Ligand SMILES: Nc1ncnc2c1ncn2[C@@H]1O[C@H](COP(=O)(O)OP(=O)(O)O)[C@@H](O)[C@H]1O
Ligand SMILES: Cc1ncsc1CCOP(=O)(O)O
C-alpha cells in the first residue's frame with residue numbers, strides 16, 4: 001500500500017481538521033496534527049460547529065469528556081459534515097463505561113461515521129460484545145477483537161481502525177495489521193485521541209481505508225523511532241512529536257510494518 005504517497009498528499013493539502021475532542025486531548029491532539037502536517041481547529045459549540053464543518057476538510061468527534069453541550073455540538077457538526085460530503089471520524093472513548101457513554105456512542109454510530117478509531121475494548125463494546133476496558137484504557141487485545149471489528153465495519157459501512165500493541169484496520173472485507181509503536185504510547189494520555197484527529201487529516205485526501213492505514217502507520221513508525229531515543233514516557237512525548245514531523249514519505253514506505261490479510265466476503 002502506498003502510505004508514503006498518502007502522507008505526501010496530506011502534507012501538500014495541509015487539511016483543516018475540525019476536532020471535537022475532550023479537555024485532556026485538546027492541546028496534545030492539536031500539536032500532533034501540526035507536527036504531522038495538518039491544520040487542527042478545536043471547534044465544538046453547537047452555535048458554530050455545523051457551520052465550521054461545512055468548510056472543514058474533515059471532522060473528528062470524540063466523547064472523552066462528555067456533556068450535553070458537547071453532544072449538541074457533535075450533532076450539529078455531523079449534520080454540517082454530511083451536508084458538505086465531508087468525512088468524519090468517531091472516537092468512542094470509554095464507551096463501555098457508563099449508560100450515558102453507551103447511549104451517545106450508539107447514537108453517533110447510527111449516523112454512520114466514515115471511520116471509527118478506537119482501542120479493542122471500545123470496539124468490543126460498540127459491537128455488543130463483552131469488554132474489559134477500564135475507563136479510557138483498553139484492556140483487551142486487538143487479536144481478540146478482530147472479528148468484532150469486521151462485523152462493526154460491515155454493520156456501519158465504515159472503516160474500523162482499531163489500535164493496541166498491534167493495530168487492525170478493516171472495511172469489513174479488506175483488513176491489515178500494523179505493527180510498531182511503543183509501550184510508552186499508552187502511558188501518554190490522549191495519543192489515541194490525537195490519532196483520531198490524524199485519521200481525519202488523512203481522510204481529507206484519501207479513501208477511508210487507505211487514510212486509516214496511513215495514519216496508523218505514521219504513528220507506528222514515529223512511535224518506534226521515538227522509542228529508540230527515549231528513556232520513558234516523559235522523554236518519549238517530545239521525541240514522538242519530532243518524529244511525526246520528520247518521517248518522510250519514503251521513510252514511511254520503508255519502515256511501515258503492514259501485513260495484508262486475506263479478504264473475506266462482505
Ligand atoms: N503496547 C503497545 N505497543 C506499541 N504501540 C502501542 C501499544 N499500545 C498502544 N499503542 C499505540 O498507541 C496509539 C494509541 O492507541 P491506543 O492506546 O490503543 O488508543 P487509546 O489511547 O484510545 O486507548 C496507537 O498508535 C497504538 O498503535
Ligand atoms: C484520561 C481521559 N479522561 C477522559 S478523556 C481522556 C483522554 C483519553 O485519551 P486516550 O483515549 O487517547 O488515551
Ligand SMILES: [Mg+2]
Pocket residue numbers: 093094118119136192193
Ligand atoms: Mg481512546
